Amino acid sequence: LNGPNAGRGDGAQTKSGAAPIHFWFDFISPFGYFASLRIDALAASHGRSVVWHPLLIGVTVLKVMGLKPVLETPLKGDYAKAEIARYCRRHQLRLKRPVDAAPMNPLPAARVLAWLQVHAPQQALAFARAALHAHWQHNISVDNAAALAACADEAGLPAALVMQALADPQAAVLLRTEVDSAIKLGVFGSPFFRVDGEAFFGVDKLELLDDWLRCGGW
Amino acid sequence: LNGPNAGRGDGAQTKSGAAPIHFWFDFISPFGYFASLRIDALAASHGRSVVWHPLLIGVTVLKVMGLKPVLETPLKGDYAKAEIARYCRRHQLRLKRPVDAAPMNPLPAARVLAWLQVHAPQQALAFARAALHAHWQHNISVDNAAALAACADEAGLPAALVMQALADPQAAVLLRTEVDSAIKLGVFGSPFFRVDGEAFFGVDKLELLDDWLRCGGW
Numbered sequence: 001l002n003g004p005n006a007g008r009g010d011g012a013q014t015k016s017g018a019a020p021i022h023f024w025f026d027f028i029s030p031f032g033y034f035a036s037l038r039i040d041a042l043a044a045s046h047g048r049s050v051v052w053h054p055l056l057i058g059v060t061v062l063k064v065m066g067l068k069p070v071l072e073t074p075l076k077g078d079y080a081k082a083e084i085a086r087y088c089r090r091h092q093l094r095l096k097r098p099v100d101a102a103p104m105n106p107l108p109a110a111r112v113l114a115w116l117q118v119h120a121p122q123q124a125l126a127f128a129r130a131a132l133h134a135h136w137q138h139n140i141s142v143d144n145a146a147a148l149a150a151c152a153d154e155a156g157l158p159a160a161l162v163m164q165a166l167a168d169p170q171a172a173v174l175l176r177t178e179v180d181s182a183i184k185l186g187v188f189g190s191p192f193f194r195v196d197g198e199a200f201f202g203v204d205k206l207e208l209l210d211d212w213l214r215c216g217g218w
Numbered sequence: 219l220n221g222p223n224a225g226r227g228d229g230a231q232t233k234s235g236a237a238p239i240h241f242w243f244d245f246i247s248p249f250g251y252f253a254s255l256r257i258d259a260l261a262a263s264h265g266r267s268v269v270w271h272p273l274l275i276g277v278t279v280l281k282v283m284g285l286k287p288v289l290e291t292p293l294k295g296d297y298a299k300a301e302i303a304r305y306c307r308r309h310q311l312r313l314k315r316p317v318d319a320a321p322m323n324p325l326p327a328a329r330v331l332a333w334l335q336v337h338a339p340q341q342a343l344a345f346a347r348a349a350l351h352a353h354w355q356h357n358i359s360v361d362n363a364a365a366l367a368a369c370a371d372e373a374g375l376p377a378a379l380v381m382q383a384l385a386d387p388q389a390a391v392l393l394r395t396e397v398d399s400a401i402k403l404g405v406f407g408s409p410f411f412r413v414d415g416e417a418f419f420g421v422d423k424l425e426l427l428d429d430w431l432r433c434g435g436w
Contacts, residue, residue, distance in 0.1 A: 065292050067285060074283050075406035079417060086416075089436050188293035198304075199297060204422050218307050 035191035115165035253409035333383035344373035
């Protein structure tokens, strides 16, 4: 969809040999969704590919860091809501999903993505995009087999693949490995980016990441 | 120091009638210090003045929000340290104060600033800058009468003014009023900015604030 490397999601390096940008997101994070709409084009403009990684901020933020969910944090919750609205106005986005709706369980979608990245890597990214789109643009809770199968269909994948992922205990193991690896790398939020050993947290950091790649760091 | 309105700090509007930018910072926040070096020039470029407000993140972040200090938060602490170093490299800054040093008690400096803003408003900003500079560029703990008097001297204020502030119980009341007012406005971190009713948190938001003022919002 965006740029020459879109739809790969397999971590393969570009012809120039430049390492990919790693991009972590949680399906229930609006800022993660915002970043998902821009990261591939940004990467492509620097000849980089993107490796998408499912993350569970319920594990990183709540369990490992011992923090509350942002929207439930006094003062910061209201600020975050205003910031989401401001971002949407600026980027001509309308979220159909209310940001203060009870968060969906992101586990099934994240497990399916982790599974697809191993078993159908060429199709994983299209699935992730479809699930994010369904959730944020159509207010669909993509936390059940029917909704996830519809996402697969939308993305041009056999729905049977999603059913296979949901039925395979390996999906949970793969996702746990993803999240554990993220934590070991110091990744904690959504969106989070790493490239060439450098870490960037938040959709606000996309401009800085862009500058970083342009300059080759500083 | 920066721009035509520097040194006012009294919230007076510019000739054009544009409302000032309100800027909150904690003396112990490196990101607040970073913002203090840029906010006046940014404001001046839009014909705005800046009202500086002392904030205590020990009250907002720890007590009201129930969060840990960022540097003590797992994962985020290490990220913040790397981000501070990256910001310094980019902006040719060297912090003499180690970011992982035990934080100084910001209360005396914040009280003096709150007191000066009422009793010597033309000199308050110079004092704030001198205290920030002493702390971050000379690793001085500006938490005692001698150090604060030296800041006053550096800023061209009579040291006696600082002694008067430290001895006046009203200083604590003024600071408490500042912090309570900030919380009522939804201000929680350092740096924090408000202009024309819009809130911006973090030094990373200066570019967005700049765009906001240029466009007149969106």
